[in-house]
Amino acid sequence: MRIAVVGGTGKEGYGLALGWARAGQEVLIGSRVTERAVRTAEAVNATVGRAAATGMLNRDAAAAGEIVVLTVPYDAHETTLKDIQEAVRGKVLVDVTVPVDPEKPRHLRIPPGGSATEEAQALLGPETRVVAAFQNISHAYLDHGEASACDVLVCGDDADARQEAIKLAGLLGFRGLDAGPARNARVVEGLTILLMGINRRYKAKGAGIRITGLPDQ
Amino acid sequence: MRIAVVGGTGKEGYGLALGWARAGQEVLIGSRVTERAVRTAEAVNATVGRAAATGMLNRDAAAAGEIVVLTVPYDAHETTLKDIQEAVRGKVLVDVTVPVDPEKPRHLRIPPGGSATEEAQALLGPETRVVAAFQNISHAYLDHGEASACDVLVCGDDADARQEAIKLAGLLGFRGLDAGPARNARVVEGLTILLMGINRRYKAKGAGIRITGLPDQ
Numbered sequence: 001m002r003i004a005v006v007g008g009t010g011k012e013g014y015g016l017a018l019g020w021a022r023a024g025q026e027v028l029i030g031s032r033v034t035e036r037a038v039r040t041a042e043a044v045n046a047t048v049g050r051a052a053a054t055g056m057l058n059r060d061a062a063a064a065g066e067i068v069v070l071t072v073p074y075d076a077h078e079t080t081l082k083d084i085q086e087a088v089r090g091k092v093l094v095d096v097t098v099p100v101d102p103e104k105p106r107h108l109r110i111p112p113g114g115s116a117t118e119e120a121q122a123l124l125g126p127e128t129r130v131v132a133a134f135q136n137i138s139h140a141y142l143d144h145g146e147a148s149a150c151d152v153l154v155c156g157d158d159a160d161a162r163q164e165a166i167k168l169a170g171l172l173g174f175r176g177l178d179a180g181p182a183r184n185a186r187v188v189e190g191l192t193i194l195l196m197g198i199n200r201r202y203k204a205k206g207a208g209i210r211i212t213g214l215p216d217q
Numbered sequence: 218m219r220i221a222v223v224g225g226t227g228k229e230g231y232g233l234a235l236g237w238a239r240a241g242q243e244v245l246i247g248s249r250v251t252e253r254a255v256r257t258a259e260a261v262n263a264t265v266g267r268a269a270a271t272g273m274l275n276r277d278a279a280a281a282g283e284i285v286v287l288t289v290p291y292d293a294h295e296t297t298l299k300d301i302q303e304a305v306r307g308k309v310l311v312d313v314t315v316p317v318d319p320e321k322p323r324h325l326r327i328p329p330g331g332s333a334t335e336e337a338q339a340l341l342g343p344e345t346r347v348v349a350a351f352q353n354i355s356h357a358y359l360d361h362g363e364a365s366a367c368d369v370l371v372c373g374d375d376a377d378a379r380q381e382a383i384k385l386a387g388l389l390g391f392r393g394l395d396a397g398p399a400r401n402a403r404v405v406e407g408l409t410i411l412l413m414g415i416n417r418r419y420k421a422k423g424a425g426i427r428i429t430g431l432p433d434q
Binding site: 150177184186194195203207210214215 | 324325327331355365366367370394395396397400401403404405407408410411412414415418419420421422423424425426427428429430431432
């Protein structure tokens with residue numbers, strides 16, 4: 001699969017890109033600055049020992065990817081979505097954004113559109129299927145989910161798109177779970193703020209969540 | 218400890234009362250109808266084999282309890298809070314309410330006050346310390362947490378009150394975790410709706426959550 005990681009030069013984007021490259025996928029790393037994307041792709045390739053990743057502008061990555069993953073800070077969310085809007089039409093966009101308030105990053109914030117995921121879906125329109133995923137996973141685990149016991153909760157209004165994101169999680173070693181409609185992203189995004197607080201209070205580095213009580217357990 | 222369970226005749230209230238009775242505590246079961254409270258207390262006592270529980274009106278249970286646990290449907294939340302308001306003054310109120318919409322119970326609902334917990338705190342005023350807890354635990358596990366791997370996330374604006382609720386969870390065999398301010402109850406209450414959806418989708422009965430990645434694990 002050809003996976004675009006828009007905003008792929010941050011910690012989350014790098015972790016995801018590295019994990020998918022390790023899993024044998026082709027990764028397109030996007031950035032606002034081509035040179036930064038190229039450097040990050042080189043770092044991924046040096047780590048996995050093959051030319052798995054290519055760096056380019058966000059819009060070009062989104063255009064070339066079969067599935068597009070968005071990992072930008074919330075204050076760049078709307079601008080980036082507008083930049084890639086045409087390029088993602090007809091595709092699945094996996095939104096990893098948590099609506100953190102830069103002034104009060106520890107404070108749970110419900111954004112005007114309910115969640116970043118719902119805002120992305122509203123902005124991109126129905127031709128792009130938006131799903132929320134990976135918000136609750138510490139970047140320390142992103143490239144090798146099997147080392148954590150965390151689950152990836154996937155929300156979005158299109159059931160097939162949720163299944164695609166669940167497969168992407170599986171490639172990284174995570175159990176992805178169908179967590180329902182886009183509206184539920186309010187909970188999944190908010191959980192990240194709650195987990196950050198638990199990290200501080202319990203001196204943990206990568207608190208995550210696991211769903212218990214499922215039949216296969 | 219003398220624990221009042223207001224709305225203690227429902228499945229959640231009964232499970233909690235039974236668990237605390239098993240753990241050697243004195244339990245006051247409240248209801249709008251004395252006779253129903255008395256019957257539920259008799260059922261608890263018959264199960265644990267001692268006179269651990271007493272049934273009475275909600276307001277009387279709240280007045281006699283050292284700590285008060287509220288387990289009513291959301292549509293009875295405000296009325297019940299007004300009924301017990303004077304009786305809980307100066308105490309810790311543990312709110313188990315999930316703001317389910319009776320017309321669309323599968324649909325995540327953000328209530329006017331942000332969360333049931335924040336609404337309770339606003340209504341009762343600062344002399345009563347409100348904490349959210351136990352919303353994510355299936356009633357099938359409430360009285361014996363050790364059989365599940367679920368954690369109890371505790372939110373509220375008073376740190377000491379959060380510790381009291383964490384102790385109550387421990388009495389039932391659950392690991393209680395400090396999940397931060399009352400505002401975070403938006404996530405904890407919403408998680409219940411998400412878990413109910415996971416129960417349906419994965420044919421589970423008591424999906425719950427566990428926090429992973431803490432130092433003691």
